[in-house]
Amino acid sequence: MTDQIKIFCPATIANISCGFDVLGVALDSVGDEMVVRKVSEKGIRITKLIGQDLPMETEKNVAGVAGLALLAASDHDGGFEIEIYKKIKAGSGIGSSAASSTGAVWAMNELLDRPFSKVDLVKFAMEGERLASGVAHADNVAPALFGGFTLVRSYDPLDVIPIPSPSELYATVIHPQIEVKTSDSRSILRTKITLAQGIKQWGNVGGLVAGLFTSDYDLIGRSLVDHIVEPIRSILIPGFHDVKSDAIKAGALGCGISGSGPSIFAFGKGVDTAQKVAQSMKEVYKNIGIAYDVHVSKVNIEGIRRI
Amino acid sequence: MTDQIKIFCPATIANISCGFDVLGVALDSVGDEMVVRKVSEKGIRITKLIGQDLPMETEKNVAGVAGLALLAASDHDGGFEIEIYKKIKAGSGIGSSAASSTGAVWAMNELLDRPFSKVDLVKFAMEGERLASGVAHADNVAPALFGGFTLVRSYDPLDVIPIPSPSELYATVIHPQIEVKTSDSRSILRTKITLAQGIKQWGNVGGLVAGLFTSDYDLIGRSLVDHIVEPIRSILIPGFHDVKSDAIKAGALGCGISGSGPSIFAFGKGVDTAQKVAQSMKEVYKNIGIAYDVHVSKVNIEGIRRI
Numbered sequence: 001m002t003d004q005i006k007i008f009c010p011a012t013i014a015n016i017s018c019g020f021d022v023l024g025v026a027l028d029s030v031g032d033e034m035v036v037r038k039v040s041e042k043g044i045r046i047t048k049l050i051g052q053d054l055p056m057e058t059e060k061n062v063a064g065v066a067g068l069a070l071l072a073a074s075d076h077d078g079g080f081e082i083e084i085y086k087k088i089k090a091g092s093g094i095g096s097s098a099a100s101s102t103g104a105v106w107a108m109n110e111l112l113d114r115p116f117s118k119v120d121l122v123k124f125a126m127e128g129e130r131l132a133s134g135v136a137h138a139d140n141v142a143p144a145l146f147g148g149f150t151l152v153r154s155y156d157p158l159d160v161i162p163i164p165s166p167s168e169l170y171a172t173v174i175h176p177q178i179e180v181k182t183s184d185s186r187s188i189l190r191t192k193i194t195l196a197q198g199i200k201q202w203g204n205v206g207g208l209v210a211g212l213f214t215s216d217y218d219l220i221g222r223s224l225v226d227h228i229v230e231p232i233r234s235i236l237i238p239g240f241h242d243v244k245s246d247a248i249k250a251g252a253l254g255c256g257i258s259g260s261g262p263s264i265f266a267f268g269k270g271v272d273t274a275q276k277v278a279q280s281m282k283e284v285y286k287n288i289g290i291a292y293d294v295h296v297s298k299v300n301i302e303g304i305r306r307i
Numbered sequence: 308m309t310d311q312i313k314i315f316c317p318a319t320i321a322n323i324s325c326g327f328d329v330l331g332v333a334l335d336s337v338g339d340e341m342v343v344r345k346v347s348e349k350g351i352r353i354t355k356l357i358g359q360d361l362p363m364e365t366e367k368n369v370a371g372v373a374g375l376a377l378l379a380a381s382d383h384d385g386g387f388e389i390e391i392y393k394k395i396k397a398g399s400g401i402g403s404s405a406a407s408s409t410g411a412v413w414a415m416n417e418l419l420d421r422p423f424s425k426v427d428l429v430k431f432a433m434e435g436e437r438l439a440s441g442v443a444h445a446d447n448v449a450p451a452l453f454g455g456f457t458l459v460r461s462y463d464p465l466d467v468i469p470i471p472s473p474s475e476l477y478a479t480v481i482h483p484q485i486e487v488k489t490s491d492s493r494s495i496l497r498t499k500i501t502l503a504q505g506i507k508q509w510g511n512v513g514g515l516v517a518g519l520f521t522s523d524y525d526l527i528g529r530s531l532v533d534h535i536v537e538p539i540r541s542i543l544i545p546g547f548h549d550v551k552s553d554a555i556k557a558g559a560l561g562c563g564i565s566g567s568g569p570s571i572f573a574f575g576k577g578v579d580t581a582q583k584v585a586q587s588m589k590e591v592y593k594n595i596g597i598a599y600d601v602h603v604s605k606v607n608i609e610g611i612r613r614i
Contacts, residue, residue, distance in 0.1 A: 018509070019509070019513070020506065020509075021506045021510075022506060022509060022510040022513060023513065151510065151513040151514060151517060152510065153510045153511060153513065153514035153526075153529065153530060154507070154510060154511075154514075154529070159514070159529060161513070161514055161517050161526065163513075163517060189502065190502065191501060191502055191503075192499045192500065192501055192502065193499065193500060193501075193502055193505055194498060194499055194500075195496065195497065195498055195499065195500055195535070196498075197505075198500055198504075198505040198508060198509075198535070199327065199328045199329060200461070201505060201509050202325070202326070202327075202329060202505075202508050202509040202512040203328075203329040203458065203459065203460045203461060203512075204460060204461075205509040205510075205512050205513045205516075206326070206329060206330065206458040206460065206468070206470075206512045206513065206515075206516045207458060207460035207461075207466070207468055208513075209512075209513045209516040209517055209520075210458060210468050210470060210516055210520070213516075213517070213520040219460075219468065222460065222461070222466060223460060228502070228505070
């Protein structure tokens with residue numbers, strides 16, 4: 001039995017337009033790497049953390065906290081050491097904390113010979129999300145663990161539904177280097193919406209899920225609409241409306257805020273379109289004078305994997 | 308070319324739990340019959356109306372009004388005569404007006420050699436719904452015309468998405484003989500909901516659509532939840548909560564208000580379960596002393612048909 005594995009932990013887009021708090025998707029070309037080792041010493045230790053300035057104390061690190069949740073539920077007598085090679089920037093809105101927390105528990109589960117289900121792993125990883133944002137949400141950890149698109153239908157009980165991804169669907173993500181705190185981004189949301197807004201939103205969620213099942217790219221595009229959250233949160237992201245309109249002009253099926261921002265995602269059919277969309281997004285931030293990272297990625301249909 | 312056709316116009320369930328205002332489904336064992344004749348005389352005449360006490364003047368009849376909308380858009384020089392044999396009770400909440408208005412326009416389109424698309428026909432039939440309830444909604448006319456489950460993703464522009472139905476899915480519908488006016492049923496709804504309620508609702512819509520695509524009966528059942536409308540509208544339907552809990556005990560996947568009531572629907576896997584659910588529903592109204600009709604039906608996957 002292997003006592004150490006090296007893994008790729010994908011970045012993820014949550015809140016996919018109409019799918020606020022329920023829909024997420026895993027990416028393929030951007031993610032962290034981790035090395036997890038089973039050791040006889042009890043507890044979890046973060047032994048390396050390269051690439052981002054994040055706490056290494058187990059109790060303050062999302063991978064540590066998620067790992068402790070798994071350890072508490074397992075009958076493993078020893079512990080684990082974790083090396084984290086961050087490629088996803090913290091605070092970018094593409095599931096940086098989820099990549100670390102899911103990577104830790106996925107790898108530990110492999111090293112223990114899979115005593116836990118994927119849904120169990122989602123629950124453990126959600127403890128990392130609670131540490132990161134104050135809310136134990138699952139919309140990034142679910143796609144990181146299941147791959148592809150996932151719907152978190154319910155939290156009580158936790159119900160994660162995998163949704164298929166059309167083979168030519170690509171995501172383009174631009175991360176403008178500004179800071180938007182998840183807590184700020186959440187506090188500006190209204191706690192009430194109109195019934196009419198709700199009806200439009202769940203009509204679009206139904207349309208998006210149907211479009212993903214039938215590989216109907218046009219329907220996916222028509223459904224990528226958010227009447228509720230985007231109009232408010234986009235205020236915090238300079239250039240958002242130009243990025244969106246230019247992405248659509250460049251051929252994107254739809255465009256919205258990734259997670260709670262500041263990253264902006266678009267979906268497109270085929271890699272060429274996704275590259276054109278990336279170019280159009282870059283131009284906007286070049287003109288405004290804000291630094292950025294851009295990722296063009298196929299949908300990652302397997303989630304976390306060994307490397 | 309035939310100048311007359313006889314058709315079956317299915318009853319429909321709208322608002323399917325979480326799918327308020329967007330999801331509907333067509334039934335197979337209950338519906339109206341109509342005979343529609345192409346004539347040289349201009350305009351629309353309702354020449355027979357058997358089974359229900361409804362107005363026969365064209366402008367006051369939903370089939371007449373829907374027919375006029377089609378006629379105005381067509382280049383047909385003559386008119387149509389319509390005979391309506393109502394089997395669906397008006398005000399029952401299973402799409403009585405939608406059956407008449409869709410039947411009229413579907414048959415006229417056939418007799419004119421199909422100049423109009425199904426979406427066009429939905430639009431014409433919606434004029435009948437406007438007459439019946441004051442709101443030109445599509446959640447009954449869409450499934451009557453398309454068959455199976457339909458999602459009305461958007462009204463502007465009108466976007467109707469057919470959703471597949473698992474082969475063993477049956478509906479049980481009970482119609483307690485009490486009057487609930489659609490206008491009353493609509494006026495008691497709150498115009499605002501919480502964001503948290505909305506998130507649960509669109510999570511369930513996503514789950515229901517996914518369950519229908521994958522024939523996952525359990526997922527369909529888990530998703531048939533309505534946190535928003537049912538708690539309010541069910542107040543107008545005596546016995547609702549007993550009917551629902553007994554239906555679930557009898558094996559129903561889920562249970563809710565059909566349209567704006569007073570009919571109550573349940574879905575079940577297989578005809579035997581659907582029959583048991585029907586029995587359990589009947590018992591409730593026998594005990595309360597309210598007369599009722601019960602329908603057990605496969606999902607009608609083709610919609611309106613010639614007979």
